[in-house]
Amino acid sequence: MRRRPQDKNAPRKPPTAFMLYVKQRRLQSEQLASLAFGERNRILGSEWSNLPADQKAGFFNEAKELRDKYTQLLAEYKKSDAYKDWLASAGSTEMQKTKARGKHKLDPISGSVQPDCKIPIFTHEFLEYNRLREVVLRQLKKQAVQLEEETALLSKHVDNLVNAEAKTKSQLQAYQEQLDNEEQLLKRLQKELVAVLGEIVLPHTTVNDPNSKGTERITETSVESFLSQLGQLHKSKQHMDVVNKVIQALNSAIAKKVLKLLI
Incomplete structure (x- = not known):
């Protein structure tokens, strides 16, 4: 599937909460900023996964504000003439590429399609990003297991409290009967x-x-x-x-x- 031509005049998409965290950490640590892309993101991904929820909240709130602002700007931009011109231009370009691909497919001489596009999913950045997501996924799975263990302990604690409450009520009833x-x-x-x-x-x-x-x-x-x-x-x-x-x-x-x- 081909990527749609990028509209350079459109509002820039806002960063996610994680990307805001990455930006802050890179500014805070020269050592992190000097690391290779993959190594840096692996470290930051691990940090982000272990970051307490109350500390993550600030990044999520900022990301939401930026996302709301982006949505508003995008809605206003789509009403502009610049967007309409780009839409018409992008549609024309896409139609030309579609015709060209059809011509390659019907080529009776070679019988094969000559590749004329780059596949972005095989870029270095994407592969590094994908590895980062795998690190985050492993951390999330680890946290899920920890939460399950904590839930089991809490359930056992609740059972103990229920048993203690029942025992206390029984003792109180016995004392009340003795008092009566x-x-x-x-x-x-x-x-x-x-x-x-x-x-x-x-x-x-x-x-x-x-x-x-x-x-x-x-x-x-x-x-x-x-x-x-x-x-x-x-x-x-x-x-x-x-x-x-x-x-x-x-x-x-x-x-x-x-x-x-x-x-």
Whole structure:
């Protein structure tokens, strides 16, 4: 397939992100700029493949801006008379070449076509570019394998997290059940203490004023306060008759299994 004649007046095609990177690196490094075309592009192709995505983004953005600008300029150029003149000239030239090729094909004397064109795909630049693309392709395949391995590791990590979450939920459920059981036992003990000690009136004193007067009866909501006051009386040796009465009531309830302290 023949290449279409080039329009020298048309806007120049914009460089790709990779070519922008190549240009920048050549300006940054004299050593790279001095290398042969193939060696330089092989090195830069490897660098580009390993370049992080955030660093590539700047080149892609610049390439997009240049491509958008080129598209706009090309659209404006195609409306110009210069483009129409070139189109007419290119069409005429192509028609002449087609006729010439047809004449060669119908040559009854030689029976062969005389080549009259150059094949650009066999140029040194194209071969070097093709080798560069192969290097980039190998790098991309390598990255694809690495990404697959990372994906497998992440999947395993996710599975471990799911298992850990399930285990944690199971432990929380077990702790909650144990807590609920303890609360039920505490409520039962409070009810049993109220039933056993409900008739006992406990003198209420304070540490600052042992002679203060007051009484307290045990209820389900005041069990802790009642037992705390009982402990103060026992420690101060005051109202020992009441303290002994409480002790006797508790011993009797335990003996009759009305009060179940052992679970």
